[in-house]
Amino acid sequence: MTPTTPPTVLVLPGEGIGPEVVRVGRAVLEHVLDRAGLPATISEHAVGRPAYERTGQWLPDPVRDALDQAAAEPRGAVLFGATADEPIGELRSRYDLYANLRPARPLPALHAVSPLRPERLEGVDVLIVRELVSDVYYGRRRTGTDAGRRWAGQEMYYREDEVRRIVRCGLGHAEARRRHLTLVHKANAIPDVFGLWLDVLAEERAAYPHVEVQDRYADTMAMELVLRPADFDVIVTGNLFGDLLSEITGAVLGSLGLMPSASLSPTGFALYEPVGGTAPDIAGTGRANPLGTIGSVELMLRHTFGAPRWADRLAAAVALAVGLWRTPDIAGPGDKTCTTEEMGAAVCDAFDAVATEEATE
Template identity: 40%
Template sequence: SKRIIAVLPGDGIGEEVTAEAVRVIEKLNAATDAGFECVHVPVGGTAYDLHGTPLPEDTLSTARDANAILLGAVGGPKWESAPRELRPERALLGLRSELSLFSNLRPAILYPELADASTLKPEVVSGLDIMIVRELTGGIYFGGPRGIETVDGQRRGFNTMEYTESEIKRIAHSAFRAAMQRDKRLCSVDKANVLEVSELWREVVTKISSEYPQVELSHMYVDNACMQLVRAPKQFDVILTTNMFGDILSDAASMLTGSIGMLPSASLNADGKGMYEPVHGSAPDIAGQGIANPLATILSVAMMLRYTFTENAMADKIEAAVQRVLANGLRTADLAREGETPVTTSEMGQAVLDELV
């Protein structure tokens, strides 16, 4: 059976960073019988310029037929005046909902070589390796009723935070499976002391845990979780949480590392199909200069190998190659400190290729 990867470079530095990631995939093809096939299609502002929509039908069907999607980044000032429903970012929402990508995996890893980049003390964050599993297609961002109404002569804004048992079950399974691939500790974050939706969340997650007896489950309130991320982030292995809490916590966790150019992400459906993309955006200010950091996108390929293709050995090899490149002192501009000479996007990509053995 074919192993098709839809490559959606998108906008800004998306083109440059996915190019390096594709070179990594091609090297795996050459060195093994992995047999990955990459199909390039446009998305975001680039697709809007070509076809009048950020998510053309051909792009969506290519993504749907593929086993995995590698996305660069979308957006930029060029498309800020586009109608709201045709903005580049809508393509991401469209892909997530059309492909039911409900499980967002957001690792926060801080390689000891880059510990300096964090605003936290090195002993608190060096070697950090946590994974936040965020529910991505439900919760208050999508719940109803919602709106702004007028009651007794004054307006009232309202949104609904909601989860059904089946929504909680599927994200819980996804998080337990991720924990099984790691240190087998899962912390579910909610606000069950105040919110009924969290009460149900906690009950269902606890029930699912009986199917994963090797995983140690704990629960934490969201305000405390945010404190603990600042106080002692290395206490966590996998954090499971809702869409909105995950939005907040995963951004906080990524900032703990101080190196957003290093962070990959995955958005998975129930069958392990996934969209993989760097956390950083399209960075229009440095696009086209060949200086962007391709490591987050290359590490997104490692996640793809692990979570969609269960090629854990290949994933390990990519991650080890990245680590060696950093240990060798290579730094793109975003990582370089004063006095360090930055390498280009393709030099960094080539260095990873050279370490991939």
């Protein structure tokens, strides 16, 4: 395997709206790769409930083997839809997908969709860097009964090296962007865990003298993300708070269906997925917004394919497409709505229009 080996992309649609948005995401990826002349090996595999019903495994052994192989390659990636249960937690920890990037930048054409006043959206461009393989989600679980009353506990736990690598990741992204980093914590109520985070940040920031650093309590941050979202650049935080805060940025944008994400491992193996879940309330209706998945494809073009110009073109295509096409979650009163598939086709058409315009400039 040489560094020039084409990326291997495993497409794992999952269940609920997963297969609907991933079908469109894959079509957009293949469209861009075709136009760009970029080779890739793409294969699709059932995971989650559809796999469990067929094989008794959420992550069938042959899919695990394919993932192990892709993870060992220089440029392996997963395009994931959504699952109600496993295997997403297992994938994150098995492949050490510790750095979860969740960008949120409202498109001007969609300002009216946000519950915030348009002037509050001016200049909003936030990147949440969420630690993804530790925290209370993976902490020690215990249950018991004490004097006839049931109790349950799950430990919030972080090792120093886990904190250090995500803090470095946040600082690195801040340096490459607007050079501003906010560490979100709860050191007032959870002093040991977040005292460690603050200590590590104090040590690591020395290597990034151009990055302005501040910290916020998670509850204050939740409020400020709604009141003053434009004040923030990179937000670095743990698994639990990152989960909550990125739902807020989804709401700021106007729909969770717009939010993409990339989860990166130290080796470069990466998983790309929309931030939302299986959305059982709209699954099977053609109403799911595929733009979070298409945004995840844009992140894949940047991080796995190393093709930022094609990623920029895809971003420009999305901005063009939403000027005319709206899935129900981003439609205003009186807007004609389109289906998941129609939005995908509109993005592909817009992509060709953007590429043609650039070629004639």
